[in-house]
Amino acid sequence: MGEWGIVPSSVVLTSFQVMSRVFLIWAVTHSVKEVQSEDSVLLFVVAWTITEIIRYSFYTFSLLNHLPYLIKWARYTLFIVLYPMGVSGELLTIYAALPFVRQAGLYSISLPNKYNFSFDYYAFLILIMISYIPIFPQLYFHMIHQRRKILSHTEEHKKFE
Amino acid sequence: MSLLIPEKISLSSASSSPGRCPFPTAEYPEVEILDAKTREKLCFLDKVEPHATIAEIKNLFTKTHPQWYPARQSLRLDPKGKSLKDEDVLQKLPVGTTATLYFRDLGAQISWVTVFLTEYAGPLFIYLLFYFRVPFIYGHKYDFTSSRHTVVHLACICHSFHYVKRLLETLFVHRFSHGTMPLRNIFKNCTYYWGFAAWMAYYINHPLYTPPTYGAQQVKLALAIFVICQLGNFSIHMALRDLRPAGSKTRKIPYPTKNPFTWLFLLVSCPNYTYEVGSWIGFAIMTQCLPVALFSLVGFTQMTIWAKGKHRSYLKEFRDYPPLRMPIIPFLL
Numbered sequence: 001m002g003e004w005g006i007v008p009s010s011v012v013l014t015s016f017q018v019m020s021r022v023f024l025i026w027a028v029t030h031s032v033k034e035v036q037s038e039d040s041v042l043l044f045v046v047a048w049t050i051t052e053i054i055r056y057s058f059y060t061f062s063l064l065n066h067l068p069y070l071i072k073w074a075r076y077t078l079f080i081v082l083y084p085m086g087v088s089g090e091l092l093t094i095y096a097a098l099p100f101v102r103q104a105g106l107y108s109i110s111l112p113n114k115y116n117f118s119f120d121y122y123a124f125l126i127l128i129m130i131s132y133i134p135i136f137p138q139l140y141f142h143m144i145h146q147r148r149k150i151l152s153h154t155e156e157h158k159k160f161e
Numbered sequence: 162m163s164l165l166i167p168e169k170i171s172l173s174s175a176s177s178s179p180g181r182c183p184f185p186t187a188e189y190p191e192v193e194i195l196d197a198k199t200r201e202k203l204c205f206l207d208k209v210e211p212h213a214t215i216a217e218i219k220n221l222f223t224k225t226h227p228q229w230y231p232a233r234q235s236l237r238l239d240p241k242g243k244s245l246k247d248e249d250v251l252q253k254l255p256v257g258t259t260a261t262l263y264f265r266d267l268g269a270q271i272s273w274v275t276v277f278l279t280e281y282a283g284p285l286f287i288y289l290l291f292y293f294r295v296p297f298i299y300g301h302k303y304d305f306t307s308s309r310h311t312v313v314h315l316a317c318i319c320h321s322f323h324y325v326k327r328l329l330e331t332l333f334v335h336r337f338s339h340g341t342m343p344l345r346n347i348f349k350n351c352t353y354y355w356g357f358a359a360w361m362a363y364y365i366n367h368p369l370y371t372p373p374t375y376g377a378q379q380v381k382l383a384l385a386i387f388v389i390c391q392l393g394n395f396s397i398h399m400a401l402r403d404l405r406p407a408g409s410k411t412r413k414i415p416y417p418t419k420n421p422f423t424w425l426f427l428l429v430s431c432p433n434y435t436y437e438v439g440s441w442i443g444f445a446i447m448t449q450c451l452p453v454a455l456f457s458l459v460g461f462t463q464m465t466i467w468a469k470g471k472h473r474s475y476l477k478e479f480r481d482y483p484p485l486r487m488p489i490i491p492f493l494l
Contacts, residue, residue, distance in 0.1 A: 112369040117451035 032097040044089025076147040197240040197263040216247035232341040235265040270341035277331040280350045284358030285324040291362035292317045373449040386443030393436035396422035428491035430472040434464040
């Protein structure tokens with residue numbers, strides 16, 4: 001909704017989040033049936049669900065020009081716990097899927113073949129896990145920064161009322 | 162910025178010929194340069210030559226702020242507006258007797274020639290590392306062995322020729338509009354070129370490489386496509402060079418010449434890109450290697466963006482631009 005100018009989120013950051021969620025659901029949890037009973041799946045599903053309920057309430061109320069402070073507070077505070085919770089769930093799920101990917105050679109192709117191409121999904125998943133190291137802190141601290149900006153703003157407004 | 166007092170520089174030509182001043186002092190424009198973001202006064206130039214160009218003003222600004230060499234200065238009339246060109250003459254701009262220019266730092270710059278040479282030398286060298294099967298790439302039993310497939314040797318010749326051609330064109334053929342680009346581009350560009358070169362070379366020179374399905378026929382056809390497109394690309398580069406005298410930045414509509422390869426100008430604005438895509442498609446068919454096809458696709462996407470931009474600026478600049486031409490693919494794109 002960022003690209004239609006309906007809500008002020010960045011298109012890039014949001015697309016990133018959407019892509020990572022779709023990847024976790026289809027390319028990991030759905031594709032590797034053995035991980036579907038893991039606790040880590042419950043962990044990220046709960047984290048995402050709570051986050052999204054708050055986030056969309058925030059957008060809806062903002063558009064109606066009637067945003068209860070509680071919703072704004074929740075959106076910019078609960079992520080402090082929910083974000084690491086979600087990331088932990090995601091990483092643990094990918095990690096749990098690894099042995100099954102290796103065993104079944106899932107989504108992998110090896111040489112020789114007539115298109116002279118190879119792809120190792122196991123190695124790819126490991127790279128994905130490693131990429132969380134530079135990416136997660138950036139997103140997390142971006143939200144912390146937003147929190148400071150937006151919640152302190154409201155405090156000042158309240159003082160002048 | 163440590164300087165709170167703006168520096169003043171006098172440029173009056175009257176100081177070189179005492180007693181005689183061609184213009185009354187009131188006619189000399191003054192120039193003040195402000196930071197585009199903070200509006201801080203960075204520099205004040207009084208008695209600037211009316212016919213001074215932006216390039217000359219940039220040189221003067223560098224004198225007081227040596228860390229901002231002219232290539233990294235963007236001067237504009239409006240803080241959010243477009244950059245002024247080096248050739249623009251101060252007097253011809255819509256300014257009063259005191260011209261206010263806004264400065265934006267473009268960041269560290271690097272010359273186009275340096276970037277091109279670096280980004281093209283990499284693939285040339287890297288591919289050869291894989292071709293000669295230098296240790297630690299493939300299994301140790303393959304170290305310094307040679308492929309038994311003819312097409313692998315041919316591919317090495319083609320790939321190397323392509324990048325040698327690019328290096329020579331950078332040194333002797335191209336005439337660049339801009340001298341420099343931002344420094345971070347060299348890292349971005351080299352990652353792209355060097356990364357893809359390594360990826361392609363790995364498979365083509367692999368001990369388990371599978372030659373093309375249709376054998377020598379496929380290779381011959383692909384080679385023909387490659388050679389024709391290389392010649393075509395070179396012809397276009399020469400034609401574009403001849404449009405622009407050395408040292409100038411003039412822009413003209415390119416037209417077909419006696420060289421048949423340039424007749425593609427009748428149908429596209431950027432036939433050099435058309436031929437470049439053609440070369441890589443040829444190379445992909447020759448090697449029947451998916452990474453090469455992916456590299457061609459990514460390159461095609463980027464070149465299409467550039468071609469559309471170039472096409473748009475041609476249309477904007479020239480009223481009589483031939484209407485039949487498309488940016489990169491005849492009749493289609």
